[in-house]
Amino acid sequence: MKLHPSLAIGAAALAGLALTSCQAKEEAKPADPGKSAPAEITVNASDSACELSGTEGATGANTFVITNNGNKVTEFYVYGEGERVMGEVENISPGLQRKLIVQLGEPGTYQTACKPGMVGDGMRADFKVTGESVKIDDEGKFKEASDSYKRYVNSQTDALIGATQVFVEAVKKGDISAAKAQYPIARTYYERIEPVAESFPDDLDPRIDLREADLEPGQKWTGFHRLEKDLWVTGLQPDTNAMADQLMADVKELDAGVKSPDYKIDSTQIAGGAQGLLDEVSASKITGEEDIFSHTDLWDFKANVEGSQTAVASVRPILDERNADLGKKVDQRFAEVEALLEKYRQGDGFISYDKVTEPQRQELSRAIDALSKEVSQVQGVIAPK
Amino acid sequence: MSRRRLFGAAGVTAAVVGAAGAGALAGRASAASTTFGGLDQPVPFRGERQAGIITPQQDRMHFAAFDVTTDSRDDVIALLQQWTEMAERMTQGKDAVKDGAIGGNPYAPPDDTGEALGLPASGLTLTIGFGPSFFEKDGKDRFGIAAKRPAGLADLPKFTNEILDPAKCGGDICIQACAHDPQVAVHAVRNLARVGFGTVAVKYSQLGFGRTSSTTREQSTPRNMLGFKDGTNNLKAEDTGALDKNVWVAPGDGPDWLAGGTYLVTRRIRNRIEAWDRTTLLEQERVIGRQKGSGAPNGLTQEFEQLNFDLVDDKNTPLIDVDAHVRLVNPDHVGGVKMLRRGYNFTDGSDGFGHLDAGLFFIAFVRSPTTNFIPVLAQMSGDALNEYIFHTGTAVFACPPGLREGDSSAYWGSTLFG
Numbered sequence: 001m002k003l004h005p006s007l008a009i010g011a012a013a014l015a016g017l018a019l020t021s022c023q024a025k026e027e028a029k030p031a032d033p034g035k036s037a038p039a040e041i042t043v044n045a046s047d048s049a050c051e052l053s054g055t056e057g058a059t060g061a062n063t064f065v066i067t068n069n070g071n072k073v074t075e076f077y078v079y080g081e082g083e084r085v086m087g088e089v090e091n092i093s094p095g096l097q098r099k100l101i102v103q104l105g106e107p108g109t110y111q112t113a114c115k116p117g118m119v120g121d122g123m124r125a126d127f128k129v130t131g132e133s134v135k136i137d138d139e140g141k142f143k144e145a146s147d148s149y150k151r152y153v154n155s156q157t158d159a160l161i162g163a164t165q166v167f168v169e170a171v172k173k174g175d176i177s178a179a180k181a182q183y184p185i186a187r188t189y190y191e192r193i194e195p196v197a198e199s200f201p202d203d204l205d206p207r208i209d210l211r212e213a214d215l216e217p218g219q220k221w222t223g224f225h226r227l228e229k230d231l232w233v234t235g236l237q238p239d240t241n242a243m244a245d246q247l248m249a250d251v252k253e254l255d256a257g258v259k260s261p262d263y264k265i266d267s268t269q270i271a272g273g274a275q276g277l278l279d280e281v282s283a284s285k286i287t288g289e290e291d292i293f294s295h296t297d298l299w300d301f302k303a304n305v306e307g308s309q310t311a312v313a314s315v316r317p318i319l320d321e322r323n324a325d326l327g328k329k330v331d332q333r334f335a336e337v338e339a340l341l342e343k344y345r346q347g348d349g350f351i352s353y354d355k356v357t358e359p360q361r362q363e364l365s366r367a368i369d370a371l372s373k374e375v376s377q378v379q380g381v382i383a384p385k
Numbered sequence: 386m387s388r389r390r391l392f393g394a395a396g397v398t399a400a401v402v403g404a405a406g407a408g409a410l411a412g413r414a415s416a417a418s419t420t421f422g423g424l425d426q427p428v429p430f431r432g433e434r435q436a437g438i439i440t441p442q443q444d445r446m447h448f449a450a451f452d453v454t455t456d457s458r459d460d461v462i463a464l465l466q467q468w469t470e471m472a473e474r475m476t477q478g479k480d481a482v483k484d485g486a487i488g489g490n491p492y493a494p495p496d497d498t499g500e501a502l503g504l505p506a507s508g509l510t511l512t513i514g515f516g517p518s519f520f521e522k523d524g525k526d527r528f529g530i531a532a533k534r535p536a537g538l539a540d541l542p543k544f545t546n547e548i549l550d551p552a553k554c555g556g557d558i559c560i561q562a563c564a565h566d567p568q569v570a571v572h573a574v575r576n577l578a579r580v581g582f583g584t585v586a587v588k589y590s591q592l593g594f595g596r597t598s599s600t601t602r603e604q605s606t607p608r609n610m611l612g613f614k615d616g617t618n619n620l621k622a623e624d625t626g627a628l629d630k631n632v633w634v635a636p637g638d639g640p641d642w643l644a645g646g647t648y649l650v651t652r653r654i655r656n657r658i659e660a661w662d663r664t665t666l667l668e669q670e671r672v673i674g675r676q677k678g679s680g681a682p683n684g685l686t687q688e689f690e691q692l693n694f695d696l697v698d699d700k701n702t703p704l705i706d707v708d709a710h711v712r713l714v715n716p717d718h719v720g721g722v723k724m725l726r727r728g729y730n731f732t733d734g735s736d737g738f739g740h741l742d743a744g745l746f747f748i749a750f751v752r753s754p755t756t757n758f759i760p761v762l763a764q765m766s767g768d769a770l771n772e773y774i775f776h777t778g779t780a781v782f783a784c785p786p787g788l789r790e791g792d793s794s795a796y797w798g799s800t801l802f803g
Contacts, residue, residue, distance in 0.1 A: 268492060333583065366454055370583030380493020 043114065045092070046070035050114030050123040059107055059131035064100045066114075068092045075115040077122065078102050081320075082331050084313035085152060086110065090118070090159040090189075105134035117348040118185070121338075141317050142384065145267040149314040150258070153193050153265075156307075157255035160189035164251045168244040171227060171236075180231050184291075184299035184349060187224055190251075191300045192307030194280060195273035196265070200257050207250045213289065222246050225291075232293035267315045271379040274311035277304040278372045286365045288353045298350035301364075302341055305371075309334050312375060318382045326377055333371035340367050424565055427506035430473045432787045434633070437510030437563050438647060438725065438750050439622040442600045445567040446593035446729045447574045448651070448746065450556025450780060451585040453519065458528040462802050464584045468513075468577055469788070469796040478506030481576040498579065501572040509564040511573055513797045514649045514782025519557040533801060535639035537648060537753045538783045545766040546775050553589045553653055553778035561649065561748070567594065589778070591653065593729020593746050600727060606680060606688065610656050610730050610743050611773070613673050614680035617688055618715075620725045631723040631757055632750050642800035645786030647750045650724075650758050653731075653778030656744035661773045672769040674709030682711065692717075708769035714761050722757045724749040744774065754781055 040063045044051040047070035066076045066089060077088040078100070087102030104110060107130050113122035163186040170179035190197065190208065197205045206214075208223045215221050222243055230240050257263060265273075284290040285301040312319070312330055319327045340363065344351050356364075428436050453461060471481040480486045485497030520526075520534035540555065560577060564570040571592070578587050597609045598616030602623050609615040620627055629635070636644040661669070670677055680688035684696040684704035694712055696704040705712050716723050727750060732743035751757035765771065788795040 366586045369586065370454065373579075373582035376494050380490040383490065383492030 040065050043067065043076060043112070044069055045074045045076065045114040045116065047072050047116045050112070050125065052112060052125060052127075055125060056128045056130070057104060059105060059129055059134055060103065061101050062104050062129070064102070064112075065097060066092060066100065067097045068094050070094060070116050072116040073118055075113075075118050075122070076100060077111075077113040077115065078104070078127065079111040079113065080104075080313075080316075081108075082313055082316050082327055083309055083334065084316050085310055088152075088155060090155050091162050103134075104129045107131055107133060118188075119348045120345075141321075142267050145270060145315045145318060145382075146265060149265060149270045149311060150263075152310050152314065153196050153258050156189045156193045157251075157258050160186065160251055161255055163189055164248055167227075168248045171231070171244045172241050174236060176231055176236075179227075180294070183224070183228060183231065183294060184296040187296070188299055188303040190224070191280075191303035192277075192310070193273075194304070194307070195276040196258060197254055198276075199265075199269075200254065204250060204254060204257070208247065208254070211284070211289065211292070213292075223250070225293075228291065228293050267318065267382055268379055268384070270311045270314050271382055274308040274378060275372065275376050277308040277311070278368060278375055280304050282365060282368050282372065286361055286368065288356075288361075291353070295352040295354045296350070297353040298341065298344050298356070302350070305334070305337055305341070308375060312378055315378065315382045319378060323381045326374065326381060329374045330371075330378065333367075333374050337364075337367045337371050340364060424505040424507050425478070426508075427477045428508055428510050430476045430511075430788070431790045431792075433645060433789070434787045435510075435512050435646070435784055436476070436787070437512035437561055438632070438727070438784070439600055439628065440508075440510050440563070441604055441622070442596045442598055442727055443508045443510070443563040443565050443570075444596050445564055445570050446596075446746070447562045447567070447570040447590060448593065448729075448748075449560050449562070449574045449578065449590040450516075450588045451558045451560070451578075451581065452588045453527070453557040453584065454586050455584050456525075456527045457584075458802075460584050461528055462796075462798075464581055465798045465802075466796045467580055471576060471580070472511040472573070472797070475501070475573045475576070476506060476509045476511060478504075478509075481573075481580075498572065498576055500575075501569050504566060504569055507564040507566040507569040509562065509569050509573060511577075512561040512563075512649070512784060514559045514561075514784040515798065515801070516556050516558065516780060516782050518555060522557070528802075530801060533640050533642060535634075535643055535783055537639065537755050538781060539754075541650070541754070541759065541762075541779055541781060544762055544776065546771045547779075548775050548777055549779060550777050553591075555780050556588045556782075558585060559649065559651075559780065559782045567592065591729075591731060591746050591778075592733075593731050595730040597728045597730055597745055597747075598726040600725065609745055610658065610732075611661055611669070611673070613669075613675060613677055614688065615728075615745075616726050617675070617680050618692075618711075620723050627723060628725070631752055632725045634752055638752065643783055643785060646784050647752065648754050648758075649782045649784050650747075650749045650751060650754055651778065651780045651782075652745075652747040652762075652776050654745045654747050654774050655742065655777050657773045657775070658741040658743055664773070671706050672708075672710060672773070674705040674711035683709070706769060708767060710765075710768050710770040713764045713768050719760045719764055722760065724751045724757050724761065750784075 039054070041057070042053040043064050043066040045066055045068050064076065064078070068074045071094055073094070074092050075088060075090045076092065078086040080086045086104060087100050089098045089100045092098050110127045110129060111124050112127045113124045115122035163182065167179060167182040167186040170182055194205065194209070197208065206223070209225065210221060210223055211225050212221065212229065224247065226243055227240065227247065230236055230243070281301055281304045285297045285304065288295065288297050290300050291297045316327060344356065428440055430436060455461065475481055480497035480502070482496035486495050486499035486502050489496055517534065517538050517540060520538070521531040560574060562570040562573045574590060596607050598619045599606050600619065600622055602621050606614040606617050620631060632647050634643045634646050634648070638644070666677060670683060675682055679686065681690060682692045682705060684693065692705065692711060692715060694703065694705050698704060712718065726748070728745050728747040730743070731746045732741060734742055736742050749758060785798060785800050788797075
């Protein structure tokens, strides 16, 4: 169960109210000196601790300055009700300092989290926000859902570029074991937002993520899975480096696409994407066909679920206003799937999917079915009236 | 070891005499010729008994067994209530939910999957039953009903000739959907399963493409995958006294919630089709004990003639073999008990050897599995038919009584949970 008990209480108190979120990264301007802006909160993130200089803030902008004093790459999150990501900074390398400004519009109990290794639920702590709530109109809510999800997509493509760079460099150095270790990590950022990639032209998604089984006669096989086969089965080929460069270029194309002013995604598409990600799980992860050579399917599984959860969280204020019960049901089902996934956790990652038995796969499949049933209802509820 | 046997000359004579009376073979009743008064005429959902038991047996079936995946009694009850509403609508030829297929919110997945739009009710019946594991699973009383499990509701003992696949056995809840149009039956199960995710999950399901019994006197006797008429001697809807004695659970038999209900027993029986097809007609008739053409008992000429086990040929060999199927399972040889058979021919395509995966999805409704079913199946341990069949699945369910007309508080299982 991911929801912290005290957050659940805070969430109950907030029922029916809209949480607003707005963040900007490293573009902090000094707050209006006339207002009593909360002081910066420093976050000392290490591999085993997540120390905040304060655990309380005021409604409005809250600023966190995160320093990674550990040895693992880390992330910092602020969560609202229903695991809604209010703001996050990903991919903070050891020694680096990053700033996060997040709008916490409603009083209540939020949660902060450091995620060394960028996996798991992270080290959580409550963060109390007091003051007058900031209301936004209905149209604003839809815009906010869209903006919030776009910020998430941007953060994921940022991280995808960094993680793919590491992967590609390892491949080109011929460091097979480092490349194998990085493969599922790099894919995580892609799998969280895959429906977004699917919306771009010129077969961008197949170029990055096509599986050998889906190759059409005469089609050139590029992307993650081609490199997966080189790494796990056939060994490095004469064109492996070219493939690695191509992957890097394709990932950058995706990043440029989502950051283009032309790129738009509305709340209905976001909710559709939440469902699409779960369909991905039941179509190819449950069967083990996604990462057929590396058996790292559970990483992708987890990433799809996380991406779906974030998409739902983006439209959560609309959902809560119209059907709060559905939101709670969705929370419960996400928690059940995550609890099930945790059984297969190994270190910062997961056990090889070929070690997951048929009855265990059936159990995972049933949990995904139960979750999908609820998530599939979100689109209809949040559709503009 | 083969129990196949070469016929003596006398045996041949007797069999041929029987075959001569076969004359015209009765064809399968078409859906349109049943006594429903047409496919548009729905079978009433409500009544003293659940529909789909003594209802004139429809031609097609989709049977589904579910595992309950929650420990929440409230969630189970809520689903049973939702199922009841949907089932009543679908049996009346409507979509599962009002405006479900196309009239709802276009931004939401439709509340009805739509493949039955425009199709008549087609005699659809939906019958629910609860398995032993619904009451207690792995020693756990999940829904506070363990004490209400009837003694007769238990997994069947091990029988000979079983190669059971655990994935196709048992189940917490079953739904038997029968209709004259397979699409209507499949639509019903699909929609019930769809709303059930998170509360139940389909454990297995079975399509049946042709009925293998008659449950009324007006129906002709259909044929099974062995090519023989099946269910000639079945209990019929008209035999009300025999039904009370053998099918309906009486007050005092067990817990009150089941009074007026019945037990549903399934056996998925695979036929060794290819072996059977290489067997002579005489051997086939010896194994069954009836004539393939007319369905008459060996030595007699009419389908519905009383079996006479004392008939012998001139060498004093019984005309109905001592191992013949009809002899072993005849009520006279199991203390007079009967059952209402309501099974279906199935095929699930072919196996890896290119052999047809086909046979009989046997369904029987009985007042008590212990009295009416287990002794009969036990009799089959020496059945000549066993060389050509084997059992791959089995389950037992308790089916509550029907929902009364006008009782809006009643739902599937309300006598159990109420």
